[in-house]
Amino acid sequence: MSFTNVENQVELIKEISGSDPYKCMKCGKCSASCPSYNEMDIKPHQFASYIIRGDVDELLSSKSAWKCLSCFACIERCPRDVQPGKLVDAARQLAERQRGGDHLQADEIPELLAEDLPQQLLVSAFRRYRR
Amino acid sequence: MQRIGVFVCHCGTNIAATVDVKKVVEMVRYEQGVVFADDYMYMCSEAGQEKIIEAIKEYKLTGLVICSCSPRMHEKTFRACAEKAGLNPYMVEVANIREQCSWIHKDKEEATKKAVILARAAIAKVNLNTPLKEGESPVTKRALVIGGGIAGIQTALDIADAGYEVDIVEKEPSIGGRMSQFDKTFPTLDCASCILTPKMVEVNQHPNITLYTYSEVEKVSGYVGNFDVGIRKKARSVDFDKCTGCGECMTKCPLGKIGHIPSEFDRGLKNRPAIYMPFAQAVPAVPVIDRENCTYFKTGKCGVCAKICPSKAVDYEQQDEIVTVKYGAIVVATGFDIINLDKFGEYAYNESPDVITSIELERLMNAAGPTGGHLERMSDHKQPKDIVFIQCVGSRCDNEEKGKPYCSKVCCMYTAKHAMLIKDHWPDTNITVFYIDVRTPGKNFDEFYRRAVEQYHVNYIKGQVGKVMPQPDGSLLVQAADLLDGKQIKMKADMVVLAAAIEPNPGVRKIATMLTASIDNNNFLTEAHAKLRPVESPTAGIFLSGMAQGPKDIPETVSQAGAAAVKVVGLLAKDKLKTNPCTAQCDTLLCNGCSTCANVCPYGAITYEDIQVNDHGLRETRRVAQVNLALCQGCGACTSACPSGAMDLQGFSNRQITTEVDAICR
């Protein structure tokens, strides 16, 4: 698959996420619920607009893609079934599928390891930060 | 052989933009029976109708096909037009080339082709049409209003003032409805009971109005002008005629202090005794015994109320009573409730007594309410200093398990009202309203909302709240995002008020089914036409008033109630109604008296009689079906059930429908 144009990426995000950004009514309940709100540069209630406008590159290179905790609070509470968490996760996957998009390098690991670190943390981080 | 005229309407550009009208005229000109075909800009206009009348006379037309909008729109118009020219109105058929063709198709060629086919089907049908004559049925000059809230009260008063008898059926012990629970009303801040109570009293005293409170509609049969309605008068356990409304029984009921029976009227913020009136100004001022909770009914012991009643009005033996009354028209004014908030756990409504709904706030601010009008938290009875309002809780919600897809319409305004009333009484209170959009269309409405901001300094923040978290210190932490400032907010509050979505009264579905009145996915009653017939149900003789039809505020409800009343009066003013001539007919030569048709007829319109027939010289007595034309509503159930093909429906006969099928499949 190649990502040559913006429409293609927008379509991919819609397909991967299975969610329809046009349903968003900007109520902001996602941003109100998000535990990572302050860590994010693009806020959850803005995800839909970025995709509608086609500003996918910005979303892909945003901090937000790596700051979502996948805690599903926004998905559970979204009154419009837009599920911003799914949109940003799709963006994260697109970023990872592109060359050099990984957020975690193998060399980093030893430094980050702690004695009592559970395997779950490692596998989750790998799932979330790398292809 | 018919002489048919075909008239194709442009409907301005509504049809002509997508259907080649001229071509349709050319294509149908040589269909069987067609002697004249023409097109015109607006067929329904006076000039258009004039054209039809001229053609009928000039070409001696015996049948008409109008290719235009839906027959549900203008069939009546064109039938009347035919009648004017001396043609039987039932010789008219409408081909729906607007709603079913030009409005939904883009490709002109394709749409034109379809329009021709639809016209052909109508022409084929008219070839088989026969003149039909409408029957007449009498009108019972009495109306029923279901629901005794402000909508039902206003409708009943208007009908009664016009000189017709009207009954109100209300399932609660008193009329008054939701409005009687409110404190003040927007946008003028009059006290709700000050403007409602006089109307309630007027209803009670009006010679033309009969009240059935604590009663429910149980059964409906009949049709427009002639409904038979069974009303269940639930046992009040108090003799209506003897009770003076002194209220002694209510103060002495032992359960009043220890019963823990939540008052429905006070939304559970206060308890009530087992023998009770919902509120002090109840109409009628006669208490009822809540048999489910009453100690006497549960254990056979107690009997205090009967003992102390000075007029010996308490009657434990009273039974439910069912009365059947005839009506000419029925108005549904069943009102609304707010949705259950169990699915909105994030707002901690079930967890914290200090998270309340707006209706509960109405009660808390009402001088006759559980706190005597002093605003206090239910947890510690302290006056709240910081109050947060959350809008759209369950409104505009796409998740049907949780909420409703529509805007509840009144919340923005009543929230501004609440904010201002609180600030008026307790100016030190800090009020924050979290909104998605502030919607204030209406006369003096936006000014009202702006006053809350400009004069009362109510803090409006755009952004739906994410979560309300009860804190160890008894406060509530409200987590939200200010979307315009781009900040996440955590704000402490003493009280949180939820603007819960409005939904039609849950009982309305049962009533709609009994009335065969159509109802939408959200349980709002459907109007006959969204714009032109907004207070009528598609079912003849059924009218709509108030929230049962859709969210609306009090001024709108009152206007609609008046409009429904006018429609009812218009109906009752007639002595006779024309009946639908499209009724079933039995071909006695084919009928073998099997009773299948009578079993499926919903109106009991089919009876049997013995006739003498001469079958090839053999004289015999045969049992055959007979249709009572006054009862038959023309559904045609008998026609498809009849095993011998003896039953047929005038206006939609087997041959007519078959020929339509043939024309479409040609």
Add this chain to the structure above:
Amino acid sequence: MPMNEENTEFRPLIVAFCCNWCSYAGADLAGSSRLSYPADVKIIRVPCSGRVNPMFILRAFERGADGVIICGCHPGDCHYSTGNYYARRRMALLFSMLEYIGVENGRTRVEWCSAAEGAKFSKTMNEFCEKIKSLGENVRLGDLRCKN
């Protein structure tokens, strides 16, 4: 005679029986809301879904229809109280018989659509058309004399 001969794409012929009170009004709403569905659908107005005689459906297939759909009020909402219940049971029997003689089940359908469900009407018709297209032309009951 087809007006558009160069178009070789299969266009099915679909007959829809709509009751006057709910589904015909639903179709009107679909129209006034401009919710499109294929022109292949032609609607016949009947007072009630209970009026639809199995003969009409057989006739449609005999004359070359590729699909037949019957639309009525939702269960419990029939303007005549019970017509749609009879229709539902009658059609269940008819459809199983049709399948027996080779008219696939997908070619026939009963759908409930209220006067307020314009969107549902349009969606149903679109889906039904797609289904019929995937099934192709109906040849089983087609009277050869009536088709080119």
Add this chain to the structure above:
Amino acid sequence: MKYSYYPGCTLKNKAQDLDRYARASALALGFELEEIPEWQCCGGVYPLGSDEIATKLASVRALNYAKEQGQDLITLCSACHHVLKRVNDDMKNVEDIRTRANNYSDFAEPYAGETKVLHFLEVIRDVIGFEELASKVVNPLTDRKIGAYYGCLTLRPGKILDFDDPENPKIMEDFIKALGGTPIIYSMRNECCGGYTALKDPEFTKQRTAQIFEDSTGFGADCLITACPLCMYNLNKSDAKAKVPVYYFTELLAEALGVKEEA
């Protein structure tokens, strides 16, 4: 009663307590956990993308194994519970994922979500019953004020996991009551601990866990219980002033049932 059991990576290693106490307690309650042979790690995070197949296969294999045994599948770890239930839901309801996942596998017959996935707590609630549990308690946790920390993965999305009300759960509170303890309800119990960001962003998780401790102890909790090894790790790493001990729910269960020493 026997169940297929999917322990998951962490329970075999850093979270052995969660596993060991569960097995002992299960026996005391009259059911047995049969560990699935050759299970593979679920990945810890459910791949949200609808086009992700490979990352779902480990779960599919475990699910199919349980189906072949004719057993329900039990998990203990919140993450495994989350991933397995969601993949199972995909296999049941999403045709595309079902087809493609089966194409990758060599099952005797295609897997279509037949297995019932249960969290250990669901077995106690729905099969054993809290009353029955209470009757088997020999060392009631009297005077213990216990805050249940649910985190996110056990509860959300509520519709698919069907575990409890995602905003106001009560299964762990009922569990604590059955063990004789006093459950402490607090608002942060279903808020995220920071999860896997602990690896690259430990300061952030510390902020989150501090709030959790503050809220729960504010309501009087003297300890917390969790079902998730990652929550456990993050909570333990906290340097919050309000920090209290955190236990796996199975540890308190084994203690109350009097089987802690045997485990």
